[in-house]
Amino acid sequence: MSERRNLGQVLLDLGRITKSEQKAALEYQKQHGGFFGEALTHLGFISAEELEFALAAQFDLPYIFPDAEAIDRDIASLVTPEWALSNLALPISRAGGTLVVVVDSPLKDTVVRELKHKTGLGVELAIASPGKIRTLIRSVFDQGVAEADSGLREVVSVERFLELAMDEGAEKLGISIRGRTAMGWIRVDGGVRRVTLAAGWPRAMAERMDPHEGVFGPDDGDVRAARAASWRATILWEGTEVPVEVSSLTGGVRREVLINLLESPVGDRVSRPAPPSELIHEARLIRRSGSARFAVRCGEAGKSEGILRTLPTTLFGSETRAAHLETRAEGGVDPSNAPEEELLLRLPDPKESGAVEEFLEKLKKFDFDAVSVDAGEDAAFWIERLIPVSRSLLVDMPSSELRTTYAGQGISWEIEVEGASADDFTWRLFPISVSH
Known part of the structure; x- marks a missing residue:
């Protein structure tokens, strides 16, 4: 087995750094401590992604760009979301008696030991950037939660539904009408939250929207008599008339109602800086x-x-x-x-x-x-x-x-x-x- 090259030699062979940059990084590491790769990125000689690629090459590991759709979610669920985020590691597939795990660094001995002990399988590592791994973790576990949803959603009043939409800064909201039942949905930050609207919702929505154009039908849930397909209206919320644009799409007794907020109704509320x-x-x-x-x-x-x-x-x-x-x-x-x-x-x-x-x-x-x-x-x-x-x-x-x-x-x-x-x-x- 050939001797593993040091990181500096790998980067030199790849043409990513020069001899003078290697020397400067070694001097910086000597003065400030830490890893050689960190010194290179701190001095601006290479990017974080170039460092990750070089580490993968140094340890003869594949550098990958993981796709959430290709992940075996049964394998990913061997760990919790917290464990995955804490270790920046996620099992993504299994090949025979070997577990393939994507990590941000080849120096993950603890991860390898824990997964071997937990599963009794061998472990092979693949490298990806920390940002891509975090995105992968969010996507995989969010999908898993959505698929595990049994369809039993929170039942809320129209007032509560509108409160959720307004308070969370919804990009858009809507109501899916299916016979006598209705599901309200709210899109925030690219995600969708769904609730079941409580009995009496048609009348409650009609009382708050002007004009409502009969889109919610009478209180028995019959939606076949609605007329307009798109119009401007206002929704009464906490004493304020919020301007909206409403669109509806009907097929038989099924109807989709889309509501776009034209102005934010919470401008006079206490505003706090929000995390991404x-x-x-x-x-x-x-x-x-x-x-x-x-x-x-x-x-x-x-x-x-x-x-x-x-x-x-x-x-x-x-x-x-x-x-x-x-x-x-x-x-x-x-x-x-x-x-x-x-x-x-x-x-x-x-x-x-x-x-x-x-x-x-x-x-x-x-x-x-x-x-x-x-x-x-x-x-x-x-x-x-x-x-x-x-x-x-x-x-x-x-x-x-x-x-x-x-x-x-x-x-x-x-x-x-x-x-x-x-x-x-x-x-x-x-x-x-x-x-x-």
């Missing part, structure tokens, strides 16, 4: 895997924007029952002055054991979907006590030096928000145990 849709999808996949526990590091600019307080509903949807907990430290938000969509509670003094126990007992009774916490220097005290209270916990982390402490208390992920103002915030999500 990719981060939201990954956070939701982590939550589906079990308990979702995040450290949130957003600096003073992020705190002034109230990011932490609204992050549970931003990540998991406006229907999430969430509470935000703060200490009595100066500069906190007065719960009596909080926006109406936020539930803010004061944390008792940790020294008052009776008050702490009473507070936690009350919190448990309400069984919140998610809890966010800004406890300052008392964070470690509260993390330990709040983990049993909610399956989704988001805790302020003022400094990266606290990663080890938070990880030791069961916080698995970090959300980092960087930037001097809301206009230039950048968001990252990564396992808290990883050094960054």
Whole structure:
């Protein structure tokens, strides 16, 4: 077996770097530590993708561009979404007694050991870029959830359906009418959410839309008498007439109604900086895997924007029952002055054991979907006590030096928000145990 070439020689042979660049990167590595490849990318000599390709060549591994449609989802489901995102690794196929796993780096000995132990199969690695792997994970597991849907959807009123659409900033929404039943759907960030509309929906929609052109039919669900195919209208929502464009398509007793919002109805509401849709999808996949526990590091600019307080509903949807907990430290938000969509509670003094126990007992009774916490220097005290209270916990982390402490208390992920103002915030999500 031939001796493995070092990374510098691989890149030289590929014509990606020069001898002088190799020397400069070695000097940088000597001064700053880290890996040789990281030095090359930091100095701008090669791109991250060129580094990944060279690593694949160095270890004689294939460099691939994975397609979600070609993935064996039964094989992918051998791991949870959280495990896949944490390790940036995903089983994609099986050939006989060998599992093929796509990873972002050939240095994944722990991944290989865990999968061999779990499956009893051999493991072969293939390399892809971290961005492509994350996209693949989101796509594969989102499809898996959709296919697992038994058709039992949440039943909601028309008022709730419109609230979901408006609050989540729907690109478009619609109603699929099938005889006497109707499914409402909302498109947000490229994804679709579906609900079943409760009895009485035709009259409720007709009362809110002007004109409705008979598109919803009488209250018995008969849609055959509708007339217009496309028109402008308004929908009454929270006292505001929201302009919309409505289109309908009819076939027998089936009808599709499409509603495009022409203006945003939430312009006067409190607006918060929002993470990219990719981060939201990954956070939701982590939550589906079990308990979702995040450290949130957003600096003073992020705190002034109230990011932490609204992050549970931003990540998991406006229907999430969430509470935000703060200490009595100066500069906190007065719960009596909080926006109406936020539930803010004061944390008792940790020294008052009776008050702490009473507070936690009350919190448990309400069984919140998610809890966010800004406890300052008392964070470690509260993390330990709040983990049993909610399956989704988001805790302020003022400094990266606290990663080890938070990880030791069961916080698995970090959300980092960087930037001097809301206009230039950048968001990252990564396992808290990883050094960054």
